[in-house]
Amino acid sequence: MNFIENEQPLLVAEGLTKWYGRRLGCRDASFELYEGEVIAVVGESGSGKTTLLQLLSGQIEPSAGQIRYRLRDGAIADVWSMSEPMRRFLFRTDWGYVHQDPQLGLRMGVSAGGNVGERLMAVGWRNYGDIRGAATDWLARVEIPEDRIDDTPRAYSGGMRQRLQIARNLVTAPRLIFMDEPTGGLDVSVQARLLDLLRRIVSEMRIAVIVVTHDLAVARLLSNRIMVMKEGEVIEQGLTDQVLDDPHAPYTQLLVSSILPA
Amino acid sequence: MSAPVYNFAYLDEQTKRMIRRAILKAIAIPGYQVPFASREMPMPYGWGTGGVQVTASILGPEDVLKVIDQGSDDTTNAVSIRKFFTKTAGVRTTTSTLEATVIQTRHRIPETPLSETQVLVYQVPIPEPLRFLEPRETETRRMHALSEYGLMHVKLYEDIARHGHIATTYAYPVKVDERYVMDPSPIPKFDNPKLSDCPALQLFGAGREKRIYAIPPYTRVVSLDFEDHPFQPYRHDAQCELCGAADSYLDEVITDDRGSRMFVCSDTDYCETRRAMGYAAPARNSDAEPARD
Numbered sequence: 001m002n003f004i005e006n007e008q009p010l011l012v013a014e015g016l017t018k019w020y021g022r023r024l025g026c027r028d029a030s031f032e033l034y035e036g037e038v039i040a041v042v043g044e045s046g047s048g049k050t051t052l053l054q055l056l057s058g059q060i061e062p063s064a065g066q067i068r069y070r071l072r073d074g075a076i077a078d079v080w081s082m083s084e085p086m087r088r089f090l091f092r093t094d095w096g097y098v099h100q101d102p103q104l105g106l107r108m109g110v111s112a113g114g115n116v117g118e119r120l121m122a123v124g125w126r127n128y129g130d131i132r133g134a135a136t137d138w139l140a141r142v143e144i145p146e147d148r149i150d151d152t153p154r155a156y157s158g159g160m161r162q163r164l165q166i167a168r169n170l171v172t173a174p175r176l177i178f179m180d181e182p183t184g185g186l187d188v189s190v191q192a193r194l195l196d197l198l199r200r201i202v203s204e205m206r207i208a209v210i211v212v213t214h215d216l217a218v219a220r221l222l223s224n225r226i227m228v229m230k231e232g233e234v235i236e237q238g239l240t241d242q243v244l245d246d247p248h249a250p251y252t253q254l255l256v257s258s259i260l261p262a
Numbered sequence: 263m264s265a266p267v268y269n270f271a272y273l274d275e276q277t278k279r280m281i282r283r284a285i286l287k288a289i290a291i292p293g294y295q296v297p298f299a300s301r302e303m304p305m306p307y308g309w310g311t312g313g314v315q316v317t318a319s320i321l322g323p324e325d326v327l328k329v330i331d332q333g334s335d336d337t338t339n340a341v342s343i344r345k346f347f348t349k350t351a352g353v354r355t356t357t358s359t360l361e362a363t364v365i366q367t368r369h370r371i372p373e374t375p376l377s378e379t380q381v382l383v384y385q386v387p388i389p390e391p392l393r394f395l396e397p398r399e400t401e402t403r404r405m406h407a408l409s410e411y412g413l414m415h416v417k418l419y420e421d422i423a424r425h426g427h428i429a430t431t432y433a434y435p436v437k438v439d440e441r442y443v444m445d446p447s448p449i450p451k452f453d454n455p456k457l458s459d460c461p462a463l464q465l466f467g468a469g470r471e472k473r474i475y476a477i478p479p480y481t482r483v484v485s486l487d488f489e490d491h492p493f494q495p496y497r498h499d500a501q502c503e504l505c506g507a508a509d510s511y512l513d514e515v516i517t518d519d520r521g522s523r524m525f526v527c528s529d530t531d532y533c534e535t536r537r538a539m540g541y542a543a544p545a546r547n548s549d550a551e552p553a554r555d
Contacts, residue, residue, distance in 0.1 A: 085408045107395075107416070114419050121419065122412025128422055128488040150423050 008070055010035050010176060010208050016055050016065035018048075024232040025051035029065070031227065031237065035175065036206035040219035040240065042255070043229035049212040050180055052229065056210060057097055057178045058087050072175070092119055096169030100181035102161035105168070106153045112139060112164055113149040119172045138167040142197060159190035163197065170201065177202075179211040183218055195221050216259055220244055228252045271318040271351040277301055278319035281474070285316065285465060288476035293438030294406070295389050300472040304346075309339060310368055311469030313385035314346070317366045320381060320465070321347065327355045328362035333370035333511065333528035340368075359531050369432070371453040373510045373532040376462035378479060384447045386468035389475065391435045391445035411443045414486055422491055431496055437484045438477055451485065452495045452511045458483040500525040505536035506544045 009032040018025035026048035033039055041049045054060045056067060058079045067079040072094065079087060091097070099105040106115050116135040117125070125131050136146055142163040153161050162182060169177060182198065183191040199222060202209055213219055219226050220240055227237040228249065236249040247253045269275065277299075284298035303311040321327065327347050331339040335357040343366060344355045356362050359374040366383040376382060392402045395413050405413070414435050421429045434451035438444050446457055447466060457464065457477060464477040477483060487493040498512045503524045510532055512525040527533035 088408065088410065110395075110416055110420055111423050113423055114416050117419055118412060118416050121415040122410060126415070126489050128419065128490050131419065132423075 007034060008074075008076075009033060010037075010070050011056070012066075012068045013056060014066045014068075016052065016067065017063050018051050018055055018060065019063045024048075026055065026229075026232045029055075029227075029234050031234075033176075033208050033210065035208055036203075037225065038202060038209040038211065038223040040223035040226045041210065041212045041229060042214060042216060042219050042226060044214065044255075047229040048232040049214075049229055051232075053178050053180055053210065053212050057095065058091060059097075069176075092122055093172045094174050094176065096174045096177040098162075098165055098169055098177065098179040098182050100184045102153065102158070102165045105165040106161065108153050111150045111152055112144065112156070115153065115164060115168050116171050119168065123172065134171060138171050139164075141170075141201070142167040143193075157190075158186055159194060162186065162194055166198070166201070170205070170207075173205065174207065176208045176210075179209060181213055182211065183213070183215065191218075198222060216244065216256065228255065270323070271321045271347065271353075272303075273301065273315065273318045277315075281315055281319040284474045285320070285476065288465070288474050289463070289478050291442070292478055292481050293442030293444040293475060295473040295475045297472055298474050300469045303469065305342070307470040308387060310343060310366070310385035312467030312471075312474070313366050313368070313383050313469075314343060314467075315469060316383045316465050316467035316474060317343075317347070317364060318351075320383075321351055321353060321364060323351070323353065325353050325363045326361055327353050328357060328359065328365045328531075329355070329367075330365065330370060330372065330529075330531075331368045333372070333513075334530045336530065357531050358535075359529075369448045369450075370511070370528060371449060371456045373507075373527070373529045374535075376460060378461045380462040382460075382462050382464045384449075384464065384466045386445070386447040386466045386471070386473070389445055389447075389466065389468040389471050389473040391433075391443055406442060409441065409443075411437075414443055415488070418486060418488065418491075422488070428487065428491055428493070434493075435486050437486060439481050440484075443486070444475060444477075444483075446483075450496070450511055451493075452497050454483075454485045454493070455495060498525055501544045502527045502533060503543050505533045505541045507533070507536060507541070 011033040014030050016029040017027050029052055041052060043049050055062050061080060068076050069079055070076050113132055113135040116138050117131040120131050120134060136149060139146060139149055144160055144163060153164055156164060183194055211222055223240045226240040226243045227234050230251050236243060236252050244256055247256050281298055284296045288296045301315060303314055305311060329340040329343045331337040334340060347353055348355055359372040363379060364381050368385045390402055392405060392413055395417055396402050418428050432450050433445055433448045434454055436444055436446055436454060436457060446454060459480050461479050463479055466475045485493040500512060501508045502510060502512060504526050507527055510527045510529060513528040514523055514525055516523050
């Protein structure tokens with residue numbers, strides 16, 4: 001990555017903590033994310049990865065800590081002190097959220113074109129031809145044949161659904177995408193194709209990505225930096241290759257050594 | 263158990279006050295759905311329990327009531343609600359749109375233009391226009407609060423993608439006073455333009471869903487559409503075969519089992535008035551008109 005010197009980070013998390021009653025979700029997570037950078041959050045199930053992602057994307061309110069985001073006009077905003085309409089506006093224009101289960105991120109009863117067009121209509125597009133044009137364009141970019149535009153996601157395979165979900169999120173040209181296990185539940189060849197696609201689009205559009213995964217191969221392929229979580233805490237972070245090739249924390253060593261040799 | 267006490271127009275005064283408060287709030291916020299403590303009425307849900315409660319709480323002894331069901335004064339629903347108020351309130355009823363001061367309606371707006379002295383009460387089955395797209399009530403209320411109405415256009419988009427045009431023909435969503443998106447109840451979209459700038463007060467009551475909303479007189483109501491697919495009211499391309507009207511909303515009536523059909527005004531009062539004025543059926547070339555599609 002070629003970072004511009006003195007560039008302001010896009011997103012800054014400081015001491016993010018979430019308690020579910022007396023149970024810990026995630027404790028004291030701090031990091032900075034720059035434009036076009038991909039961070040992977042890895043760890044076993046229950047380690048707080050998804051909690052962290054939901055905290056960062058403003059879906060659940062942190063018990064402590066702060067998230068600051070640099071808006072398009074350069075102003076720095078605290079995600080939780082901005083008004084709800086603004087936060088929701090941010091969420092559907094400048095951010096994207098790719099769910100592990102496409103059924104959560106898509107409207108299953110609405111055609112692919114409608115799914116992609118929804119965000120555009122939400123920001124005030126009122127010309128059917130333009131909306132359809134943008135939808136067609138985006139379906140092509142995620143390699144969905146044009147003649148499937150009027151099918152509902154129900155008629156799509158798992159891989160296509162996931163690609164449709166990505167198109168739906170990217171249509172407003174967001175600067176930050178959150179992904180929760182984007183390749184979970186897909187078979188290996190479909191996974192490879194999806195990862196290829198993601199890598200291409202992310203670098204083309206210079207989108208910052210926070211990707212949660214338990215698959216170290218996904219992390220290695222996609223991310224520049226990596227955060228390892230265990231029992232709600234970030235136990236190690238650094239450049240992906242560095243952490244994976246030379247893990248310091250005992251848990252990370254265990255995690256890396258548990259990959260089956262190809 | 264105390265014996266039931268008679269009260270004017272069935273509901274007790276306390277209930278009427280509660281409903282009137284809801285109505286006032288609804289008028290103050292055009293198009294906003296005000297929750298109210300809907301009562302059980304002596305009729306099944308779906309038969310106009312919401313409309314009846316609204317009518318009961320605004321009715322005075324001097325009012326003249328008209329009830330229509332799909333434009334008609336003589337169907338079961340209309341007749342029984344009229345009887346209900348004759349019995350419980352002793353008010354005068356009428357079938358004439360001009361004479362009435364309160365008109366309760368199911369699924370139509372009368373053809374005869376309404377005036378400032380009239381109130382139109384709609385029976386509403388499902389008040390939430392976003393319901394079929396977003397099943398969560400918490401979410402739809404938040405969407406109304408923040409006027410996030412992109413989803414409504416997704417429905418219209420789907421119509422065009424599937425049918426080539428906006429195929430929603432009734433309960434066509436509207437935006438009231440440039441703020442709230444509202445379901446105008448299942449009136450045909452032919453009636454949508456009449457919602458806007460109407461001199462009469464329009465009240466909507468949904469009994470099962472416990473919501474009241476309103477369009478105050480002379481409020482701008484816009485039907486949602488796309489720039490390249492503008493809103494278009496629909497009307498059968500025919501004349502009424504009883505009164506010859508070419509501007510009224512028509513019902514298609516099947517007259518036998520060989521495909522014969524006729525078009526008649528859905529608003530019976532309008533049709534009868536015209537016939538009394540001497541208008542008659544247009545000349546027809548033959549009785550056995552071939553079936554059209």
